[in-house]
Amino acid sequence: MAVLSGGSYRLTDSGATLISTRSDSMAPATLMPGEPLWWKTALTLADTITHGRPPLLGGYHHSPYDYLGDHPDTASLFDTFMTARTQRLATALAAILAAHPHLTGVLLERGNVTTRARDFLAGHHLDKPLPSDRHVHRRNPRRLRPVRGELRHPTLQLARRSTLPGRAG
Numbered sequence: 042m043a044v045l046s047g048g049s050y051r052l053t054d055s056g057a058t059l060i061s062t063r064s065d066s067m068a069p070a071t072l073m074p075g076e077p078l079w080w081k082t083a084l085t086l087a088d089t090i091t092h093g094r095p096p097l098l099g100g101y102h103h104s105p106y107d108y109l110g111d112h113p114d115t116a117s118l119f120d121t122f123m124t125a126r127t128q129r130l131a132t133a134l135a136a137i138l139a140a141h142p143h144l145t146g147v148l149l150e151r152g153n154v155t156t157r158a159r160d161f162l163a164g165h166h167l168d169k170p171l172p173s174d175r176h177v178h179r180r181n182p183r184r185l186r187p188v189r190g191e192l193r194h195p196t197l198q199l200a201r202r203s204t205l206p207g208r209a210g
Contacts, residue, residue, distance in 0.1 A: 059071060066125070067125075069118055069119075069121040070125065071128070072122075073119060073122045076118065076119075078105055078108045078109075078112075078115065082105075086164050087105075092164040119178075120157060121157075122154060123151070123154045124154050127154050128158055128161050128162075130148060130156070131162055134146045134165075135165035135166065135167060146167075148162075148167055
């Protein structure tokens with residue numbers, strides 16, 4: 042907000058990004074941390090680090106997705122937030138690939154998020170599934186492991202074309 046002469050106010054361009062009806066709205070990103078699962082999880086971060094796993098949070102100790110399944114309003118906000126986040130990653134990936142055609146990029150995301158972002162991803166030519174002969178691995182400090190099941194976090198991965206399995210230079 043900007044204060045104008047006479048004591049009136051005006052919404053700034055930065056503030057306008059919080060309008061939920063805008064296509065580039067940051068409202069979900071600012072509202073998500075206020076949801077109980079997220080702030081309660083933040084409060085138990087020390088226990089999580091100490092014990093190596095999150096404590097029981099209202100019966101949802103396996104996954105935040107269990108919680109989202111029982112809280113549709115939070116799930117809708119989360120999906121909107123993740124879709125916006127994926128769109129921003131896709132924009133960055135598309136720009137990198139356009140500038141460096143020798144690279145191949147893979148944007149990994151949960152199925153329901155890519156469904157919501159399908160048109161946006163197609164507009165950036167990021168809507169093709171990985172070929173069945175390709176294997177994608179997540180980085181782990183101890184080892185690389187295949188991605189299985191639904192991903193829990195969006196990941197932006199880039200590789201030189203020559204480093205992709207089954208692909209020569």
